[in-house]
Each structure stands twice: as structure tokens, then as C-alpha cells.
Amino acid sequence: xxxxxxxxxxxxxxxxxxxxxxxxxxxxxxxxxxxxxxxxxxxxxxxxxxxxxxxxxxxxxxxxxxxxxxxxxxxxxxxxxxxxxxxxxxxxxxxxxxxxxxxxxxxxxxxxxxxxxxxxxxxxx
Amino acid sequence: xxxxxxxxxxxxxxxxxxxxxxxxxxxxxxxxxxxxxxxxxxxxxxxxxxxxxxxxxxxxxxxxxxxxxxxxxxxxxxxxxxxxxxxxxxxxxxxxxxxxxxxxxxxxxxxxxxxxxxxxxxxxxxxxxxxxxxxxxxxxxxxxxxxxxxxxxxxxxxxxxxxxxxxxxxxxxxxxxxxxxxxxxxxxxxxxxxxxxxxxxxxxxxxxxxxxxxxxxxxxxxxxxxxxxxxxxxxxxxxxxxxxxxxxxxxxxxxxxxxxxxxxxxxxxxxxxxxxxxxxxxxxxxxxxxxxxxxxxxxxxxxxxxxxxxxxxxxxxxxxxxxxxxxxxxxxxxxxxxxxxxxxxxxxxxxxxxxxxxxxxxxxxxxxxxxxxxxxxxxxxxxxxxxxxxxxxxxxxxxxxxxxxxxxxxxxxxxxxxxxxxxxxxxxxxxxxxxxxxxxxxxxxxxxxxxxxxxxxxxxxxxxxxxxxxxxxxxxxxxxxxxxxxxxxxxxxxxxxxxxxxxxxxxxxxxxxxxxxxxxxxxxxxxxxxxxxxxxxxxxxxxxxxxxxxxxxxxxxxxxxxxxxxxxxxxxxxxxxxxxxxxxxxxxxxxxxxxxxxxxxxxxxxxxxxxxxxxxxxxxxxxxxxxxxxxxxxxxxxxxxxxxxxxxxxxxxxxxxxxxxxxxxxxxxxxxxxxxxxxxxxxxxxxxxxxxxxxxxxxxxxxxxxxxxxxxxxxxxxxxxxxxxxxxxxxxxxxxxxxxxxxxxxxxxxxxxxxxxxxxxxxxxxxxxxxxxxxxxxxxxxxxxxxxxxxxxxxxxxxxxxxxxxxxxxxxxxxxxxxxxxxxxxxxxxxxxxxxxxxxxxxxxxxxxxxxxxxxxxxxxx
Numbered sequence: 008x009x010x011x012x013x014x015x016x017x018x019x020x021x022x023x024x025x026x027x028x029x030x031x032x033x034x035x036x037x038x039x040x041x042x043x044x045x046x047x048x049x050x051x052x053x054x055x056x057x058x059x060x061x062x063x064x065x066x067x068x069x070x071x072x073x074x075x076x077x078x079x080x081x082x083x084x085x086x087x088x089x090x091x092x093x094x095x096x097x098x099x100x101x102x103x104x105x106x107x108x109x110x111x112x113x114x115x116x117x118x119x120x121x122x123x124x125x126x127x128x129x130x131x132x
Numbered sequence: 133x134x135x136x137x138x139x140x141x142x143x144x145x146x147x148x149x150x151x152x153x154x155x156x157x158x159x160x161x162x163x164x165x166x167x168x169x170x171x172x173x174x175x176x177x178x179x180x181x182x183x184x185x186x187x188x189x190x191x192x193x194x195x196x197x198x199x200x201x202x203x204x205x206x207x208x209x210x211x212x213x214x215x216x217x218x219x220x221x222x223x224x225x226x227x228x229x230x231x232x233x234x235x236x237x238x239x240x241x242x243x244x245x246x247x248x249x250x251x252x253x254x255x256x257x258x259x260x261x262x263x264x265x266x267x268x269x270x271x272x273x274x275x276x277x278x279x280x281x282x283x284x285x286x287x288x289x290x291x292x293x294x295x296x297x298x299x300x301x302x303x304x305x306x307x308x309x310x311x312x313x314x315x316x317x318x319x320x321x322x323x324x325x326x327x328x329x330x331x332x333x334x335x336x337x338x339x340x341x342x343x344x345x346x347x348x349x350x351x352x353x354x355x356x357x358x359x360x361x362x363x364x365x366x367x368x369x370x371x372x373x374x375x376x377x378x379x380x381x382x383x384x385x386x387x388x389x390x391x392x393x394x395x396x397x398x399x400x401x402x403x404x405x406x407x408x409x410x411x412x413x414x415x416x417x418x419x420x421x422x423x424x425x426x427x428x429x430x431x432x433x434x435x436x437x438x439x440x441x442x443x444x445x446x447x448x449x450x451x452x453x454x455x456x457x458x459x460x461x462x463x464x465x466x467x468x469x470x471x472x473x474x475x476x477x478x479x480x481x482x483x484x485x486x487x488x489x490x491x492x493x494x495x496x497x498x499x500x501x502x503x504x505x506x507x508x509x510x511x512x513x514x515x516x517x518x519x520x521x522x523x524x525x526x527x528x529x530x531x532x533x534x535x536x537x538x539x540x541x542x543x544x545x546x547x548x549x550x551x552x553x554x555x556x557x558x559x560x561x562x563x564x565x566x567x568x569x570x571x572x573x574x575x576x577x578x579x580x581x582x583x584x585x586x587x588x589x590x591x592x593x594x595x596x597x598x599x600x601x602x603x604x605x606x607x608x609x610x611x612x613x614x615x616x617x618x619x620x621x622x623x624x625x626x627x628x629x630x631x632x633x634x635x636x637x638x639x640x641x642x643x644x645x646x647x648x649x650x651x652x653x654x655x656x657x658x659x660x661x662x663x664x665x666x667x668x669x670x671x672x673x674x675x676x677x678x679x680x681x682x683x684x685x686x687x688x689x690x691x692x693x694x695x696x697x698x699x700x701x702x703x704x705x706x707x708x709x710x711x712x713x714x715x716x717x718x719x720x721x722x723x724x725x726x727x728x729x730x731x732x733x734x735x736x737x738x739x740x741x742x743x744x745x746x747x748x749x750x751x752x753x754x755x756x757x758x759x760x761x762x763x764x765x766x767x768x769x770x771x772x773x774x775x776x777x778x779x780x781x782x783x784x785x786x787x788x789x790x791x792x793x794x795x796x797x798x799x800x801x802x803x804x805x806x807x808x809x810x811x812x813x814x815x816x817x818x819x820x821x822x823x824x825x826x827x828x829x830x831x832x833x834x835x836x837x838x839x840x841x842x843x844x845x846x847x848x849x850x851x852x853x854x855x856x857x858x859x860x861x862x863x864x865x866x867x868x869x870x871x872x873x874x875x876x877x878x879x880x881x882x883x884x885x886x887x888x889x890x891x892x893x894x895x896x897x898x899x900x901x902x903x904x905x906x907x908x909x910x911x912x913x914x915x916x917x918x919x920x921x922x923x924x925x926x927x928x929x930x931x932x933x934x935x936x937x938x939x940x941x942x943x944x945x946x947x948x949x950x951x952x953x954x955x956x957x958x959x960x961x962x963x964x965x966x967x968x969x970x971x972x973x974x975x976x977x978x979x980x981x982x983x984x985x986x987x988x989x990x991x992x993x994x
Contacts (some may be wrong), residue, residue: 016383020778020782021784022779022782022786023781023782026782026785026786026789028796029789030785030789030794033794033829062775064179086877092774093771093773093774093777093778094773094774094822095768095777095821096766096770099770113777113819114777114778114781114782115777115778115780115781115784115820116817116821118784118785118788119784119785119789119792120788120792
């Protein structure tokens with residue numbers, strides 16, 4: 008695995024952050040968890056992650072905005088983004104997919120294992 | 133005989149008559165002319181013959197004069213010397229001089245010398261005794277007054293006529309008185325005839341008069357020939373026989389002596405005739421030619437067009453019921469004018485015909501009216517004699533028309549006192565006024581009836597009574613009908629009252645409709661708005677009076693958002709087409725200016741008594757507030773779901789980490805407790821999702837874009853997913869799917885997946901341990917049929933009608949599985965119907981339930 012295979016998780020909820028960190032550490036997937044969009048954009052520019060897991064409802068800059076900025080950025084727009092949220096309205100999902108996310112998962116509806124499998128798939132593990 | 137033949141005969145006979153007139157006139161005149169010329173010619177020739185004879189006689193006279201005035205002759209008479217005779221009167225000399233007879237007498241008339249020479253032989257023959265005796269008997273011949281006396285002429289003898297000259301004999305100086313007479317003569321006989329004929333080239337005959345008169349030819353001419361010296365010609369008319377000319381010559385002593393006949397061929401006459409024949413032929417030819425030309429011109433200029441016109445007129449006559457006109461000829465002659473005139477007349481005729489027809493129709497109406505009239509109508513002449521009676525009169529009096537005509541109305545009258553009839557007749561006949569009254573009459577069968585009578589005189593323009601018209605009516609009937617009319621009037625009044633009541637009620641209903649809180653408008657079957665109430669006006673901002681166009685879809689523009697696409701819906705049109713009530717889809721908006729007002733409503737057809745659609749009525753209401761509330765609810769649900777899920781999700785994942793041993797091994801009891809918590813949290817998640825789904829479905833917002841769905845693959849996935857659950861509950865899942873790829877339908881894959889997962893999940897949940905759940909998919913009759921059958925607790929009969937209701941759970945289900953929102957089947961039904969499917973079930977308590985879902989196969993549609 009090259010140095011570039013790196014996962015960026017954007018999640019403001021400390022419980023979810025903790026779960027991500029625990030599970031990803033367990034799976035030995037190199038990652039960084041940031042709590043808002045601004046941090047995520049900064050981190051993405053610095054570290055150039057291979058995949059981004061993005062929450063939607065966040066303080067400061069939410070996931071919609073963050074995804075928009077990412078896709079507007081010439082160097083970052085090709086990074087695949089999986090959106091993980093507890094919003095499940097069709098309108099929200101459509102908006103996200105239109106913005107360019109590769110997947111949309113409702114957190115409460117999928118087992119954590121499914122998330123890990125998706126991450127591994129995108130990281131090529 | 134048609135015109136062509138007539139014209140042919142007329143022209144032909146005219147020319148023939150003309151020809152014959154000209155021919156006969158010409159023949160007569162010309163031939164007469166020719167005949168005159170011929171006659172003249174013959175006469176001339178006759179005179180020529182006569183002159184020739186006279187010349188011969190004159191020549192003889194000159195010869196005899198030479199001999200008479202000569203001393204030798206003189207001497208001979210004195211001495212009768214033979215020398216004189218031998219020297220001068222020898223035969224040859226006489227023959228040479230053409231002298232046939234020579235006689236010399238003395239002064240006393242005694243013959244001294246006589247000699248006859250045969251002209252043919254030139255020799256002396258015996259002197260003719262008849263001549264000798266003639267000379268002896270006619271002393272005048274030898275008597276001379278003067279020395280130069282010469283007698284010459286013709287003398288008729290018995291058989292022949294002799295031309296004779298007698299000269300007194302004197303001395304050569306002529307001074308002495310004559311001492312005798314010398315006579316020369318020749319016979320006018322056949323030889324002479326021949327000689328003359330040769331000389332003057334005529335066929336000539338000299339005939340002694342007496343001899344000639346014995347012939348038949350001359351008898352008819354006797355009178356004409358009795359005058360000497362007159363030339364007479366004789367020609368048979370119109371024959372080519374020779375023409376003959378005659379002249380009678382008198383003798384010396386005025387007796388008729390000789391007839392000269394000249395016979396000539398009719399050359400002139402024949403020439404004339406031939407000329408006339410030739411001219412006639414030319415004329416006949418010309419006549420025929422002119423006739424032909426005239427006929428041709430007449431045919432070309434007149435008859436042809438006339439016949440064509442005749443044909444046209446005949447063709448017009450062929451269609452008596454059409455107002456046809458004649459086609460105008462192309463030429464611009466009198467025929468065109470005639471055709472135009474005919475057309476003009478035809479047009480007038482048609483007009484007259486139409487008028488007549490109209491009048492006849494009108495008259496027919498009157499006749500029919502009179503004939504079929506209910507009233508007895510009788511028309512009489514001024515004496516009261518019946519001229520006409522209608523059918524009603526027959527019915528009323530019992531007499532037939534035949535019996536009535538010619539009679540007077542007394543036939544059925546005479547029932548009233550005489551004064552009545554006196555008054556009646558005085559009124560109508562003398563005062564000439566209408567009469568009205570009632571009287572009793574008697575029918576033919578003897579029954580009497582009361583009749584109302586109206587009678588009036590019909591006057592001509594001078595005011596003289598022409599007819600009387602009597603109208604009668606059986607009053608009994610009239611009274612009955614009066615009663616009926618009154619009854620009808622009462623009923624009518626009642627009906628009017630009812631109508632008024634109905635009208636008032638309708639107006640009240642209309643007023644109610646007008647004032648109702650919902651917007652109401654109605655259209656006719658052409659979608660034109662015929663009514664809209666105040667609310668409809670206030671919502672739409674339009675009023676019926678202000679509308680120019682009134683097609684409902686132009687006034688009330690309803691738009692809806694379906695599958696994310698906005699479009700106008702035509703409520704009236706759709707209702708008229710579907711012939712059933714059309715309920716507005718949710719998310720329907722009424723366009724007002726640039727605003728869209730959310731509305732709900734329905735459009736229904738209006739049926740009349742004959743079950744025909746006569747229009748539509750639409751009721752709708754402004755649901756802006758409800759809409760806003762829905763949006764708020766939606767927002768709330770979304771937020772609530774998110775907020776509920778967030779802890780549930782993190783709990784789920786945490787427990788998964790725990791159960792997955794990510795935090796190290798946990799004691800068995802603790803693990804069981806965690807599993808229990810995990811299941812409950814899962815239930816809560818499902819509940820949250822169900823709630824959210826129901827909320828969305830209610831608003832018709834959860835719809836997916838439809839696409840082609842492979843039901844076989846989808847069901848396989850469902851079964852695969854549900855296998856662990858079934859295993860856990862010890863339920864056997866049996867799936868029976870077609871081997872080949874099939875059962876494609878058009879629908880929402882995600883929702884269908886959820887629906888079938890729900891169904892299978894239910895079946896597993898409500899099965900007893902060891903039970904079987906049977907899932908079958910098949911395609912039949914263009915439909916994809918899915919059955920999910922279990923052997924579980926079943927649905928109680930009294931609960932079956934509520935199975936698809938929201939939040940409903942049957943008591944036995946609650947008993948078996950305490951957890952459950954009661955939303956599952958209602959969501960399933962919504963999802964199946966979203967993909968145009970149907971769901972039904974059969975169930976018996978404690979035996980099991982079978983759900984049957986049917987979709988229209990995509991293959992069938994294509």
C-alpha cells in the first residue's frame with residue numbers, strides 16, 4: 008500500500024468519530040478524522056486523501072457545501088467521496104449524487120462492516 | 133315528316149317547278165321561234181321554186197320573142213315554106229334550147245306547124261293531142277292586140293301542167309300587125325322537176341292542181357291552197373319529220389293549175405331542240421347543285437343548330453325535376469339569342485313552376501286542412517246546393533260525400549222551426565252577413581245531435597254571393613274538450629307551480645354552490661365554462677363575465693409535479709375522456725399570474741337522465757396552509773428522523789463493534805444482552821424509517837423514477853437477504869422462479885425491493901417454527917404474478933379489511949410479535965401501486981396467508 012492510500016473522515020459527532028477511529032485503526036486503514044468542512048478542505052489539500060467519508064450535518068461548513076467546494080477544486084475534484092448521513096430524504100440524496108458523490112449511505116441503515124467494505128473497495132484493499 | 137325531309141322536299145320541288153316552268157317556257161318560246169324561222173325559210177324556198185319556174189317561163193318568153201319578131205317566121209306564116217322549118221326548127225336545135233313544144237298558128241288560130249321533142253332523147257314525138265285541143269279551144273292564145281303581144285302562163289291539161297308562151301308573129305322591124313302566133317311550151321313534169329331540183333338543191337315536186345287534190349295530203353290544205361300565190365307550210369308538231377311547203381299557181385286563165393311542194397329536213401328545229409335540251413341539262417344540273425348548296429347551307433347554318441337545340445331542349449325535358457338550362461352554343465348568331473331566350477323562358481318557367489308548386493302546396497294545405505279538419509265543413513253554391521263536404525261532415529251527418537253533393541243541408545236539417553231557417557237564410561243570403569248559432573240536426577241513421585253552426589257567404593268582387601260556407605261542430609264533443617282544456621289548464625298551473633318551486637330550489641342550490649367555501653366551476657361537454665362560484669373567482673382572480681375565452685383549461689391552469697416533472701393537467705378533458713371522476717394528484721398547483729397556489733380537488737362528469745355526459749363540475753380548494761403545514765411536517769420529520777437516527781446509528785455501530793469483538797472478548801451473558809439491545813435498536817431504526825416512508829407516501833413525494841425492473845433478479849436478492857432471518861426463526865424459505873430470464877416490469881426497483889422484503893419478512897415473522905414460506909414468480913397472460921405464501925397464524929376474518937390500513941395490526945399478530953408499527957403492509961401496498969401493480973391476499977386463521985402481487989409485464993406492453 009502506497010503512502011498515498013489515505014482516508015479522510017469528516018464527522019462532527021464525537022461518538023461516530025470514535026467509532027470510525029476505533030474501527031479503522033482495527034482495520035489498519037490510515038486515516039484522519041476532522042470535525043468540519045473547513046478542516047476537511049484544508050486537510051484534503053495538504054494530504055490528498057484517496058477517499059473521503061463525508062457527513063452532512065456539521066457546524067461551520069456542512070457536507071453539502073464541503074462537497075461542492077471539493078468538486079469545484081481542480082485538484083481535489085477527482086477524489087471519490089462517500090456521503091454518510093442520517094438524512095434520508097430523496098431530495099437530499101439526489102442533491103448529493105448530483106454534486107458528484109460516489110455513494111450515499113444512511114448511517115443507521117447499514118452495518119459498520121458495510122462501510123468498511125466500501126472503504127476498502129475504494130482504497131483498493 | 134321531319135324538318136330535314138320537309139326542307140329537302142320544299143327546296144327540291146321549288147327548284148324542280150322552277151326548272152319545269154323555265155324549261156317549258158323556253159321550249160315553247162324558243163321552239164316557236166325556231167319554227168317561225170323554219171317556216172319563213174320554207175316559205176322562201178317555196179317562193180324560190182316558184183321563181184325558178186317563173187324564170188324558166190320568162191326565158192322561154194325571151195326565146196319565143198326572138199322567133200316571133202322575125203321576118204322568116206312571118207314569111208313562113210304567109211307561105212308555109214318548108215325551108216324555114218328545116219333551117220330553124222330542127223330537132224337538135226329545139227332540144228338544145230330546151231323547147232319541148234313548138235306550135236305556129238296563123239292569125240285565125242289554125243295550127244300551121246306543130247312539133248314535140250322528147251327532152252330526154254331529143255327526138256320528135258307525137259304532139260300531145262290535149263295540148264293541141266287546148267290551143268284550138270282557147271282562141272285568146274292566138275289573139276294579139278299589139279305586135280309585141282306575148283301570152284305566157286301555165287295551162288292545166290288532163291295529166292300534166294304545161295308552161296306555155298305565145299308570141300305574136302311580126303316582121304323583124306315589128307311594124308306589121310301580127311299574122312300568126314308562135315307558141316313554145318314545156319311540160320312541168322318529172323323530168324322538169326328533177327332539173328329544177330338539181331338547180332336549186334331542193335326536194336321539190338310540181339303537181340297538177342287537180343291531180344294533187346285527189347291526194348289525202350292536200351285535202352286538209354284545200355282551203356289554204358285555193359288561193360294562188362300564197363306560200364303555205366305544213367309541219368307536224370314536235371316530230372323530226374320533214375317540213376313541207378306548198379304554193380298554188382294559177383293558170384293562164386285564172387284556173388288553179390299547179391301546186392309546188394318543197395320538202396325540207398327540220399334542221400333548224402332539231403338544232404333548236406338540241407340546244408334547248410343541252411340548256412335544260414345545264415339548268416337541271418345547276419338546279420341540283422344549287423339545291424344541294426342551299427340544303428347544305430341550310431343544314432350547316434340552321435338545321436344542325438336547330439337539331440342540337442332540339443336535343444338540348446329534349447335533354448332538359450328528360451329531367452323534369454331539375455331546373456336545367458340549355459348549354460349556350462359557341463356561335464354568336466340568332467341561335468345563341470334563341471337559346472338565351474329559351475333559357476330565359478325556362479328560368480321564368482322554373483320560377484313559375486316553383487311558385488305554382490308553392491301555391492299548390494299552399495292550396496294543398498288548405499285543402500288538406502279543410503278535408504282533415506275536425507269541423508264539419510260544407511260549401512254550397514248561392515242556391516244552397518252542396519258543392520263540397522269534408523270528411524268530418526261525413527262523420528257528423530252520416531251521409532257520404534256522394535250523397536251530400538247536389539243536395540242542400542236540409543238533408544240533415546229540418547229539425548228546427550221554420551222561423552229558424554228563415555232567419556238563417558235571411559242573414560247569410562239577403563244581409564250577406566256571417567251567421568252563428570246552435571241547432572239540432574238529424575243524422576242519416578235518425579239520431580239527433582246538437583250542433584254549433586257558423587255560416588258565412590263568400591262574395592265575389594261585385595258583392596254577389598258566390599258560395600256559402602257552413603262549419604258545424606258537435607257541441608257535445610266541444611263541451612267535453614272544454615272540460616278537458618280546463619282540466620289541463622289546472623294541471624298546467626300545478627306544473628308551473630312545480631317548475632317555479634324547482635326553479636327556486638335550483639336557484640338556492642346555485643346560490644349555495646356560489647357561496648360554498650370551495651372553488652366550484654362547471655363546464656359543458658366542450659370544456660367551456662358555464663358556471664363558476666365566488667370562491668373559484670377569488671382563487672383564480674378571474675370572473676366569468678370578464679372572460680373572453682372560456683375553455684376551462686385556459687382559465688384554470690392546473691399544474692402538477694410528477695416524478696420531478698412539472699406539467700399542466702387538463703382536468704375537464706381528462707374527466708370527459710375517462711368518463712369518471714378525476715382526483716387532482718397531490719402537489720397540484722393553480723397558476724395565478726406568476727404565482728402557483730397549491731390546490732386539492734376533483735373533477736366529476738355531470739350525467740343527465742339518459743346517462744350521457746353533459747359536462748363536468750370541478751371542486752377545488754386552496755390548500756396553501758395545509759401545504760405549508762405539510763412542508764413543515766416534512767421538515768420536522770426529516771429533522772426528527774435524523775435526530776433519532778443519529779443516536780440509534782452510533783448505538784448500532786458501537787454494538788456491532790462490541791459484538792464483533794473489536795473491544796475484546798465479552799462475556800456470553802453480556803453478549804446476549806448486547807444482542808438484545810441491538811435487535812431493539814434495529815427495530816427502532818425500522819420504525820423510524822417506516823414513519824418517514826408513510827409520511828412521504830402520504831405526500832406522494834417518495835416516488836422514484838420508474839425504470840425496467842427484472843423481478844426475478846430482484847426477488848432472488850430479497851430471498852438471499854432474508855435467508856439468515858428465516859434460518860434464525862427456523863422457517864424454511866422455498867423459492868420457485870422461472871429458469872430463464874423473464875418478468876420484466878416498469879417500476880421503482882428500490883421500493884419494490886422494500887415491498888417484497890417486507891412481505892417475505894412478515895411471512896417469516898408470522899410463521900411458526902418449522903413452517904414454510906413459499907415464494908413463487910411466474911409470467912402468465914402478459915402478467916407477472918408473485919405469490920408469497922406462509923403457513924403462519926393467518927389474518928382473522930374481521931381484520932382482513934383493515935390489513936392495508938396504517939398503524940393497523942391484527943390482534944393475533946400483536947400477540948405473536950409485540951413489536952411492529954402497523955405500517956409495513958400499508959407501505960407495501962403503496963409501493964406496489966406505485967409500479968402499477970395490484971396486491972391481494974387470501975388468509976385463514978392458523979392456516980396461513982397467501983399474498984398475490986400482479987404487474988403488467990413489460991413484454992406485454994411492448
